[in-house]
Amino acid sequence: MMTFIERFIMPIAVKVGNNRHLLAIRDALIGMIAITMVGSFAVLFNNLGQVIKPYGRMMEYIFGPAWTTLGGDIWFGTFAFMTVFAVFGISYKLARSYDDDGFEAMLVAAACFFLLLPQVGNVTLTVNEETVSGGAWGFVSVNYFNATALFTGIIVALVATEIFVRLARVKFLVIRLPDGVPPAVARSFAKLIPGMATIFIAGVFGLLFRKVTDGQILNDWLGKVIVSPLQSAVDSLPFAILLVFLVHLLWMIGLHGPNILGGITTPLFESSGVTNIDLYAKGVTDMSEYGVLAGSFLDAFVYLGGSGATLGLIIAMIIAGRKRYKQMIALGGAPGIFQINEPILFGLPIVLNPIWFIPFVLGPVITTVISYLAVSSGIVFPIVAKIPWVTPPIIGGYLATGGHASGAILAGINLIISTLIYLPFVYAQVRIDSKNKPELTKDTDTLSL
Known part of the structure; x- marks a missing residue:
């Protein structure tokens, strides 16, 4: 059995364990542990009042009826933007694996992720006792930023970073400035064209995708086709x-x-x-x-x-x-x-x-x-x-x-x-x-x- 495992299973396991993309995902999500932990405990402490009634009454007596506000704010600052943090982290880790400093890469990846989100949200308002509904620009659901969009964020971060890093290696796309220019400025201009090109490619892709899918957003389409079936399969005995x-x-x-x-x-x-x-x-x-x-x-x-x-x-x-x-x-x-x-x-x-x-x-x-x-x-x-x-x-x-x-x-x-x-x-x-x-x-x- 050990011989079989060493011959057939170990090589596959080593390849999977050393894959730079999987490592980037794992390391980024693990690196977010401070964010996820504090958000988790904030929710836990808020809801313990329902499980342990004396605790809830004590907190309400000390801090007032709105004692859960702090926990709610912490949740909003952590879990509500889970995917955004993941995009930054995954892109940075992946770029670093290519010996890139990762700073420009994560900003470009974040821009690609944001431009693929819907810009118009369905809003229902009550005006003079009349209900008015319709699309409003700038109203984006939090579901496009929290863990619901995590799968989309991972894909966009990986693809955008790959494009950016590869374009940054094309010599004629790199802008060389004189030696007297500060290093930070020189690095930014060196990757100016690759960054712009990556964002432009993502924008064109988003436009064509909506045309082909009759206006569907990438995250919504992935949720229906891949994420929901995958989550159902994963959450099984x-x-x-x-x-x-x-x-x-x-x-x-x-x-x-x-x-x-x-x-x-x-x-x-x-x-x-x-x-x-x-x-x-x-x-x-x-x-x-x-x-x-x-x-x-x-x-x-x-x-x-x-x-x-x-x-x-x-x-x-x-x-x-x-x-x-x-x-x-x-x-x-x-x-x-x-x-x-x-x-x-x-x-x-x-x-x-x-x-x-x-x-x-x-x-x-x-x-x-x-x-x-x-x-x-x-x-x-x-x-x-x-x-x-x-x-x-x-x-x-x-x-x-x-x-x-x-x-x-x-x-x-x-x-x-x-x-x-x-x-x-x-x-x-x-x-x-x-x-x-x-x-x-x-x-x-x-x-x-």
Whole structure:
């Protein structure tokens, strides 16, 4: 199996993990963590008042009836412009991978994104008790800036940056100024024509696209044709099982599964996670409108102690092999509480160790199935807040579900299940080590003689 994985799976995984476009997407979205975290917690704190009534009454008593205004403002300054931040970040990261400074590239990409948005919005006004509706210039829906347009923003950022960088390498398009000109001015003029040409190409494309599609906006068309079917396929149990299986299969051969697949999964999870947060901020109570496999789902319910739910392994070691694994428990215990499990993965080791293959892969798959069914059936509240991946288990489940006890209970149950799955393998490893120890001692004595 290891030979098959190394020969056929590892080369593909390495190519995917090193793809500059996927890396740009992943790094940009991860780099936005300060924005997404503060916006998520703002929504969480606002809605905790509905879950924990004494907390809500206390906040209203201290700050007045409008105590949620601050949280609403923070949400508007973060999640409402999620795609705009992503366009800047992705374009910058991609341009940097081509050894470009990235500044002009991200501005040009942002201009291309904005010019592809609708300029006229449908507005309904009430004048003298009469309702008037029609198009009004400059009224653009926030849905063209938030996570709803994230897929469009990613495509525009990648394509615009590719065009800009390639045009900037064409010598006759570069304007050379005398040496006495300040460097900042010289750099700006050097990429003047490539930047203008890129924006012009995007404008022509947008015009032709609207002609061909009878006036449809690119984002609306992509939403109907690609995004909606893709999100439906992603937010499914088979996809969840496949993703978790691949992540842990890659870990078993020493490759960082979440990082390799992050360029594909991060935008999908971020988009669905932000959609859930927006629904929660609006007070939507219909659980069927929320996505299941969204945002911090895996961090809250599956990666308990890190990939492989290795906190369960540490607990199993304490139960079945405290003396044998004393140093490993001390080394990996504290980091494992905060979802950091490299000491266990490479110190035990789990990587390239066949005996740990079954529990390391099987445990997360089982907890993924349990978690997905629990959330989709409405037993557990869906993910409505983004949590840092280092949040300890159970606490993470509580916070990610907006302060609902059901999230903490599910995480606790999954931790127990993971421990029970690891337990027989720990017993087996202890017995194997016990049998091997006398043989090693005998061989050592013979060698010394």
